[in-house]
Amino acid sequence: MNYYALTPDAIVDAMMSIGLHVDSGLMALNSYENRVYRFKSDQDGALVAKFYRPGRWSRAQIQEEHNFLFALAKAKVRVALPLVRDQQSVFVFNDMLFAVWPAVAGRQFEADNLDQLEALGEQLGRLHQVGATFPLVHRPTLSTDDYLLRARKVLVTEAQIPAKLKEEFFKRLDALIARTCVLYQPKQQLSLHCDCHASNILWHDGPWLLDFDDCRTGPAVQDLWMMLSGSRQEQLMQLDTLLAGYESVREFDSSELALIEPLRAMRMVNYMAWLAARWSDPAFPANFPWFNTPDYWQQQLRVLDEQLQLLAAPPLSLTSWN
Template identity: 45%
Template sequence: MNNDETDEQSVASAAQPFYQLGPDKVMDAVESLGYLCDGRQFPLNSYENRVYQVGIEDGVPLIAKFYRPGRWSDEQILEEHQFSFELQDQELPVVAPIRDAEGRSLFEYENFRFALFPRKGGQGPELDNLDNLHLLGKLLGRMHAVGAVKPFVHRPVLNSQTFGHDAVATVSEFIPAELKLSYDSLVRDLLQAVDEVIAAAGPVAHIRVHGDCHAGNILWRDDNAHFVDLDDARMAPAVQDIWMLLSGSRDRQLAQLSEVVDGYDQFFEFQPRELKLVEALRSLRIIHHAAWLASRWEDPAFPMGFPWFNTVRYWSEHILELREQFAELSEPPLQVM
């Protein structure tokens, strides 16, 4: 192999870190742990990592998750796994990785790090159902009671620097020229407002949280829920996992919040002053999501999965959404009824 070929492969690997992860390699990785695959394999909805349902001879299918190279360190992944095990030990419905006979949960096959999970069926919960929200509040209260026992050491903290200021630096390179001045001015004012809201809230406890607790990461079946995908677990205010369950008009969100908190308080004390952070956290998530798409745009899976991204229309709507968030930051925060 000559140097030019090596350089071309390095560029391809950087742009598409999963380009060598074909079906055969997925099965070879699973079988390296002693399983016998039956040839059935289905990719599941995941972009940051690659996740597959893999059929097993004389057994139920397993879920194989291959971690995006360069995103998390081994220590950070194992810290997420350990959090899952702690939650599972407290009989919380969390889908934790499978451990081998030696207690290992993170494995490597030909430079790909991966983990195996049991398959859990279900669908997204109906968050318009207040009874469902009451149950989810109970589960989050139990989860946060475990999360507050000790901090993450290796995983990051959710803050306005990484989710806001650093994210804007990434996004700014993608903004069309005709919108750049408007965007730069808006996010400067918006992040200043976010920082002021966070400062005004005073000292807020940061605990281990799910970090991405939306309906897509909750499986619902037979009136029971299972939390999946703790890949974004980090240190954050407890309300980070709560506000993502709320939607609709203000009155509707107040009713939803009341149900969540009523269940939550049975297991962990909710801090009402954290509600001041909701719109600031929502603003940071919107900015960070755009930056995530921008930072992954060279991965061919992203233009195929998000064809609407990086168009003038997308950025115009993104700016409008940020303007609405800027207005929301000046509104009174939600209150528990």
């Protein structure tokens, strides 16, 4: 079975191997890192099957993600739980790892809705309560070694940066990396969602947190900062609202606000490296046609400069808001 060209027959056979029937509606969903399909089973309802990209996570790492989800659901965090068959939630078909979830109904999360933002904060507080006592021993830590130094090596070998821009690009990138490595010094780390943005949240009688594929260990603020946007004053209002919900469950260490811009820099560089590393996958040139163009790399020079300025600015402070 070819991961890069999964056929409907292969998907149906994989589902049948664990006793599920694809009765209608087999449809590919918008996912790049894995291959994800929604279908209808007359017996089990609407389901979503995820085929994991070979070589990215081990079976133990995927199982740890699922175990984290089970612990979160027990603590009343709104997460979708993978189906279990014969006490297993990670399955293998033709050497390919996959899992199946019930489809979550809901509408798009409104990041500018303060009521929804406060409810999300409460859920993240519950998530981190569990994360503080549920170590992810098989998963990596959110680190500058991975998100910056490893990512730089990928960009050197895989990115198609025009020769006339390459020297200046890496000069600015190295300045960003050096500054971020100095500033990113988390005091406490716990198990996180780690990719908590609006596209990974649905609203149905409250927020539902989806797609824990990137879960790992890191500082609590990692699950908060991607909800912030707009001017500094707008971000402070959003942060205050998030923390009103969060601190109804768990105290937040405000010193972690100084990690927001280092974390943004890490995500930015890691994202560039992710696209470069996946460029041989046919799905990536088709869905990211703007990447690896001269205009893209010229724009990244400006983006790196802007982020260096943000790293030099004073961090967000709740005292300046309150």
